[in-house]
Amino acid sequence: MPRKNLEMPPARAPFHRSPLLLILCSAVLLAGCHVDLTRLRSGNPLDVKAFESLEEGKTALGEALERLGAPDKVEWKNGKDYVWYLHEDFMRAGIRFQFPIAIFGYRHEFAEVEGTSDDTNSIALVFNENGLLQQKSLRLSEAYIRLAEDEEEGWAFYLIPQYWYSPYLLGDAGEVDFRDLFKPGHAGGLDLGFMPAPFFMILVGGNYQQYPGDRFTSRGRRVEVEDLKLWQVELGGRLQVPPDFFTKFWNLEEVKMLLYSANVRRHQGPFVYIKWMISGTQNYDVGAKFGGQRAGTYFDKDFRMSDALGAGFEYRIGHFGVHVEALYQNIDAFNEGGADLDTDAGNFQSILFGGGMSFSF
Amino acid sequence: MSLVKHLLLLTLALPLLSGCLIFGRRTTDQPIDAGAVAQLKAGMSKNEVTGKLGAPHEIIFSNKEHDPLREHAYVYEYKNDAGTALFFFVVNFGNLDSKRDRVVVFFDEAGKVAYVGQSLKGGEASFGFPFGK
Structure with missing residues (x-):
């Protein structure tokens, strides 16, 4: 009897959603990364x-x-x-x-x-x-030789308006996943940066995020949810280095040159940075409708903690700079609403891409 | 709780939740009196020096063949260390700045003050980040 030609199922790329998984893996790696x-x-x-x-x-x-x-x-x-x-x-x-x-x-x-x-x-x-x-x-030491005797010292402040687009939503929202509950959203915010040293910045600020509500079917009912609207107040930091730092990392004298400089005005040209933020999030009620009729809330308004971690690239000239970044955001689970739905959700997670400008003074 | 109260609570709580900041200071002995150092003059005896500055922390002896125990210089010192540590989520910074008051009084062959070297920098030890020279 001839052997059946067993067809192997088509091979799937190991990460068929490779960009998203790559970002998630990077975020997980960054979450466990510490600079000492x-x-x-x-x-x-x-x-x-x-x-x-x-x-x-x-x-x-x-x-x-x-x-x-x-x-x-x-x-x-x-x-x-x-x-x-x-x-x-x-x-x-x-x-x-x-x-x-x-x-x-x-x-x-x-x-x-x-x-x-x-x-x-x-x-x-x-x-x-x-x-x-x-x-x-x-x-x-070489670092002392190369630094000017009278290097300017001081602090700098930065005003950083920003905008993000969030195409990826993650997490279990109860009835469905968050990516089925809401559409990709937008966020805008403003941070105040305080730079006490050339390559380290403390950030304080806030942002507003909005994710349009989507529709899904549950137990034969057509469910429609309202937009998710969030306000955040945040505190965090940014550690930034010139890109050529990564090629010079093994040369300790170059690392010392970077650290021994107290001149915050050295913050010019291209920089790569990692950024972390801890924030408080206030969300509004998210209403739900069954077949166009109001049916209570999917999530109730409340206040919760959240955090974000990411990386970016910045270019500075004088007192002006532009930057682009990617962030992974995690918000503690929203309060269950009163609608006749499974609204017991897990943490709301999202990937944000965006950028902004900065003005130093 | 209203939104305003939430935000106020957050503003107060966030610095506590986002990391840890530690300041520490250690001093060794007593600051050296700049006025007493200013009174030291060439030609003073050792007794006059110790009368103004007290017992030295260290004595530098000569090692001359015929006079190995001649006291060549007296050293006075005070140390001030300022330590700062910041644990801030992804970055951890530690910085220790150690400065000294130091006075070295040199004596000549006759045991009289020849020179006085002073650096009174103990008060300049400061808290801060591990950047800068």
Whole structure:
């Protein structure tokens, strides 16, 4: 008997909704991602100009003390004074990836990349038996050499109006999924950014979101829901780096150059950023209709917590910038409404794509 | 609860929910009196120095062959450490800024003050982010 030619079912691409799953995987990865930055500085940054003003054979110990202050280390050997001025700068930068879900308070860390640098910048002076400078030397880390002595320091504030489009809605809405309950929505908002350091921004703001209601059939009834309208007040942050940082990440001196700069005006050109927000969400009643007749509410208005995580790209020129970003948003489950429907929903999740402008002052 | 009350509660609660901010300070010994340091003059005796600044934290001895225990310099020091930690959802920052008051009094062969070096920076230790020089 001839063997049946068994036809294999057509192979489906592993992620047939690849863009959405890719975004979700990225969001999950980001949710477990932590950036750690530790810095220990002991002593005062060395006064390089004062060091350069010292002249071998001419400068006396007393003059050197007046220009440089008290030395951090003193030794006396064979009639000569050896003095050192020291500034220690320890830095540790790392990225950790943990599972975003804690089990009994434990979150397993499955990957970590870190770099540690322990620099001791120093000025060493030797004074002869007559108390005159015999030898001077300076050791500075590369990051200190490349940064200007008089780098401008200060804070900056940003006004950031934004708009998003949300094509993907996720989660169980009770009767149906959220993607069947509402149509893709829109959001607009305004954030105030506070930048105390060149690559880190604290964000405070709010936004309004609206998702048009859709129709579905339930138990032979044609159900129509009203729009979902939300207000959010949010607090979060943004960590941004120039794109070439990722090619220089293994060079610790480049990382230090980035961190040691206090000049917020360096925030120019292209940047890649990660963004996280925690917010409070106020939703309005979502009415439901059966066959055009009002039938109570699908969700009742209430207040709940929500969070968002995402990444984006920004380009700045002067005081003006534009950015585009993708966000994953998660809002705690809405209150059940009174309509004769299964309105016991899970968390409302959505993927938002958008962007905006920023103005610094 | 009205919308206004909700928003007010959120404004107060969000900073608590979104992360953690820690400030800490540690000092070692006492700040050095700038006025007392200003009174140190060349030619003063060791007793006069200790009378104004107290017992030194460290004595630098000479290692001359014929006079190995000659006191070459007195060192006075005060340390001030300011630590800041910010745990903010995705980023964790830690910063420790350590500054010192330090005075080194050099003596000549006769045991009299020759030079005084002072750096009184202990009060400049500050809380902050791990950025900048």
